[in-house]
Amino acid sequence: GAVVSQHPSWVICKSGTSVKIECRSLDFQATTMFWYRQFPKQSLMLMATSNEGSKATYEQGVEKDKFLINHASLTLSTLTVTSAHPEDSSFYICSASDRDSYEQYFGPGTRLTVT
Amino acid sequence: ELKVEQNPLFLSMQEGKNYTIYCNYSTTSDRLYWYRQDPGKSLESLFVLLSNGAVKQEGRLMASLDTKARLSTLHITAAVHDLSATYFCAVLNAGKSTFGDGTTLTVKP
Numbered sequence: 001g002a003v004v005s006q007h008p009s010w011v012i013c014k015s016g017t018s019v020k021i022e023c024r025s026l027d028f029q030a031t032t033m034f035w036y037r038q039f040p041k042q043s044l045m046l047m048a049t050s051n052e053g054s055k056a057t058y059e060q061g062v063e064k065d066k067f068l069i070n071h072a073s074l075t076l077s078t079l080t081v082t083s084a085h086p087e088d089s090s091f092y093i094c095s096a097s098d099r100d101s102y103e104q105y106f107g108p109g110t111r112l113t114v115t
Numbered sequence: 116e117l118k119v120e121q122n123p124l125f126l127s128m129q130e131g132k133n134y135t136i137y138c139n140y141s142t143t144s145d146r147l148y149w150y151r152q153d154p155g156k157s158l159e160s161l162f163v164l165l166s167n168g169a170v171k172q173e174g175r176l177m178a179s180l181d182t183k184a185r186l187s188t189l190h191i192t193a194a195v196h197d198l199s200a201t202y203f204c205a206v207l208n209a210g211k212s213t214f215g216d217g218t219t220l221t222v223k224p
């Protein structure tokens with residue numbers, strides 16, 4: 001149980017375009033979802049926390065107009081990288097937790113390359 | 116601001132040896148996690164530690180938590196090559212997790 005999926009697993013896009021990444025909890029209701037970014041050989045940096053039905057809370061330094069997060073249902077959150085630039089190239093990982101669990105369940109990640 | 120420090124950042128050890136990875140954090144925490152990450156992959160949950168004195172073991176890995184010292188350890192016993200990976204600790208505070216920089220473990224024959 002407690003499976004989180006992400007789609008796509010990798011994506012290549014051109015500068016200036018937008019990319020949407022989906023994060024789904026497959027067998028539980030995710031009251032909270034988290035979006036992380038990880039650059040090569042670095043740790044995970046939390047970008048934002050989203051609760052179902054409410055606006056995401058962004059970490060300091062993360063542009064909310066560039067990284068649009070929507071948590072429309074208890075099983076789906078999306079991250080849209082708008083007007084992507086090469087410096088946005090990274091590994092994006094979502095995680096989800098439910099009301100009763102101590103755990104965060106991590107998705108498999110999405111590797112974004114902006115050319 | 117919560118700070119989480121892991122050491123060492125890089126660890127090369129021989130098969131069969133024991134070693135400990137340390138995770139220090141700067142403020143009180145709701146819980147502490149250990150994760151494993153293989154190259155190009157996402158995180159795999161290893162342990163969740165909830166209270167002072169908690170100890171959990173799975174195979175050759177054992178994690179402990181001392182909330183008074185704000186310290187967690189991940190002990191590796193009789194390392195094998197399959198344990199080669201990057202290990203992260205993460206501390207939960209105010210509903211969000213802060214990660215350490217990770218310890219890249221290489222186990223050599």
